[in-house]
Amino acid sequence: QKEVEQNSGPLSVPEGAIASLNCTYSDRGSQSFFWYRQYSGKSPELIMSIYSNGDKEDGRFTAQLNKASQYVSLLIRDSQPSDSATYLCAVNLSYGGATNKLIFGTGTLLAVQP
Amino acid sequence: DGGITQSPKYLFRKEGQNVTLSCEQNLNHDAMYWYRQDPGQGLRLIYYSQIVNDFQKGDIAEGYSVSREKKESFPLTVTSAQKNPTAFYLCASRRDRADTQYFGPGTRLTVL
Numbered sequence: 001q002k003e004v005e006q007n008s009g010p011l012s013v014p015e016g017a018i019a020s021l022n023c024t025y026s027d028r029g030s031q032s033f034f035w036y037r038q039y040s041g042k043s044p045e046l047i048m049s050i051y052s053n054g055d056k057e058d059g060r061f062t063a064q065l066n067k068a069s070q071y072v073s074l075l076i077r078d079s080q081p082s083d084s085a086t087y088l089c090a091v092n093l094s095y096g097g098a099t100n101k102l103i104f105g106t107g108t109l110l111a112v113q114p
Numbered sequence: 115d116g117g118i119t120q121s122p123k124y125l126f127r128k129e130g131q132n133v134t135l136s137c138e139q140n141l142n143h144d145a146m147y148w149y150r151q152d153p154g155q156g157l158r159l160i161y162y163s164q165i166v167n168d169f170q171k172g173d174i175a176e177g178y179s180v181s182r183e184k185k186e187s188f189p190l191t192v193t194s195a196q197k198n199p200t201a202f203y204l205c206a207s208r209r210d211r212a213d214t215q216y217f218g219p220g221t222r223l224t225v226l
Binding site: 004008031032034036042043044045046049088092100101102104105106107 | 145154155156157158159162164172204208213214215216217218219220
């Protein structure tokens with residue numbers, strides 16, 4: 001079983017719609033969760049981090065965490081063509097600890113159609 | 115202007131050659147990381163360093179070597195022992211007592 005799983009997509013949504021990106025993880029001890037956006041040929045950039053169960057909103061982005069179900073998601077409201085990218089989910093087993101390492105999913109390709 | 119820089123942006127290597135990828139940060143971050151990204155795969159950890167003069171192997175360290183002589187610098191050498199080195203290499207850093215990692219722009223290595 002992969003440690004962090006994402007649907008590779010592509011996920012195609014029309015402009016202005018809500019894009020929903022999902023991620024599951026295998027280790028119940030995971031403490032922190034991240035969403036990175038990666039444009040083709042570029043490096044990942046951090047969009048959201050979330051540590052507690054529930055929702056966390058930042059502009060058009062909402063991260064949702066459910067530790068009991070080992071599930072984290074990213075919602076993008078009012079999707080724009082500029083949101084078209086690969087979205088990487090990353091999970092950390094420890095917070096600021098000596099073995100602080102991120103485990104990445106393979107990413108979901110989002111395509112926003114104008 | 116703070117950030118993480120990687121050089122070169124593109125690198126071509128002949129088989130049997132060692133090459134060194136540069137990673138520098140002026141964020142005063144303690145921890146630094148090297149990842150490799152292949153098409154259709156997630157980022158895989160090669161090496162990481164929590165403090166100067168100390169580093170640990172990641173999941174795919176074979177064929178790679180690193181050094182951490184200065185806090186700001188964490189160069190990665192891809193040796194001839196690495197059988198399939200063509201990939202996108204990403205350096206990241208993290209400040210102490212935090213867990214968010216920030217990435218440099220990457221180096222794309224191609225073996226000819």
